Amino acid sequence: MAKYEQLVSQIQQQIHTGVWLAGDKLPSLRKQAEHAGMSLMTVLQAYQVLESQGWVVSYPRSGYRVAPKMAQQVQDTMAVQPTESVDVNDFIFDVLQASRNPRMASFGHAYLDPALAPRHQVNKSLTAAVRTMPLSSVVDNLPPGNDELRHLIAKRYAAQGMNISPDEIVITAGGLEALNLSLRAVTRPGDWVVVESPTFYGALQSLENLGLKAIAVRTHPGEGIDLGSLERALQTHPVRACWLMTNLQNPLGYSLSVEKKQQLAALLNKYQVHLIEDDVYSELYVGDSKPLPAKAFDAQGRFTHCSSFSKTLVEGFRIGWVAAGKQALKIQKLQLMSTLTTSVPIQLALVHYLTTRNYGSHLRLLRRTLDQRKAANEACLKAHLPDCVRIYNAEGGYFLWVELPRHVDTTALYHLALAETISIAPGRMFATSDQFNHCFRFNASFALTDAHQQAIARLGELVKQLI
Ligand SMILES: Cc1ncc(COP(=O)(O)O)c(C=O)c1O
Known part of the structure; x- marks a missing residue:
């Protein structure tokens, strides 16, 4: 591929992903040449090709701007993608x-x-849990799960200033079960569910499994889901739920700003849509404090917040939870019908680890x-x-x-x-x-x-x- 073709393809991609919007001025020939390490002639050739294909328009003494029609066309077709x-x-x-x-x-x-798991400590907790497990432990740990573990999780929410009662927390087999149960609790086959584009593949698998229809909404690698496109999806489709990540999204990695989480919460409340919030990575933040989830701005009790210890302690424990709000009882009943209960020794080992070791x-x-x-x-x-x-x-x-x-x-x-x-x-x-x-x-x-x-x-x- 010639150098000018590489630049053409790069700029087309950037228009596709919304880096350049309709009417935006492209970098000057000189700046682009410096930035891309190409000659002025190569950049000029690329810009001329883009112009001949209708991607950009040149203005005398003002340089090249993204053609409004083409950018709009691309962005409209990509912004909201319904899939039956x-x-x-x-x-x-x-x-x-x-x-x-x-x-x-x-x-x-x-x-x-x-290798990043504190394996030695976790193994000791497992041994201690198995040794001291009472005979009644299966019954004691039926849904919603181990009482002490739910209290420990509620205290972690409280440390963030969130008021989540242990009674609304259900312990699950990993974050994925928490997410799947939440989705089952609020949807019926054939309902529309919004996901990010791109999204965590587990969400797509879950939708496929439950016979749900997906609306993939444009999501920017730096700023996250486009709220304008989301609102358009909510206006044009009878959306039942959104499955979204507001912190350290998989696969893109961004976290939404606090303001954007508040706007998202307000939008979902306006259209009375459930949020299934996938928050399994938020402990892996960079900075002073753990980012809040959108659940912190849930004014109507329609958000379920799902997380787990898989990405922070040991993947193999398969322990997660959902702060389920009004859905707590329904989720417990669904869990009883599918997995019955989360593994008892593992729940006990986790309680032992969290109460005897320094998780922080x-x-x-x-x-x-x-x-x-x-x-x-x-x-x-x-x-x-x-x-x-x-x-x-x-x-x-x-x-x-x-x-x-x-x-x-x-x-x-x-x-x-x-x-x-x-x-x-x-x-x-x-x-x-x-x-x-x-x-x-x-x-x-x-x-x-x-x-x-x-x-x-x-x-x-x-x-x-x-x-
Ligand atoms: C975004 C996301 N959500 C949920 C999960 C599932 O979490 P768990 O392993 O706790 O079931 C994963 C696992 O890869 C994930 O990446």
């Missing part, structure tokens, strides 16, 4: 299964590096380590990927979102990389359309060992081949 039937499960299953190979450089799955100090170390690892992985990717590739690195968490030129198919990249025991999460997993087929998510929670550096270098070569 979601069908992603098989592909996601294959991608996750591939991660089971122990020789795999696993940049594709969403699990935290297991573990979290502080975890946050610091992840921040360093994400920066190191990003630098390594930057060193090996061509300049036309854009890496989004939002604050906190451990995901990087990598955007290749629009014509590159990351499902093809995924297959090529997999043959060399490198896994990535291709954009196709996160959407109901092919809109993100040129992107992939990268799990940066692992230490940048020599083997990982080699894998990233090889990934870079494969990307160059495809470009």
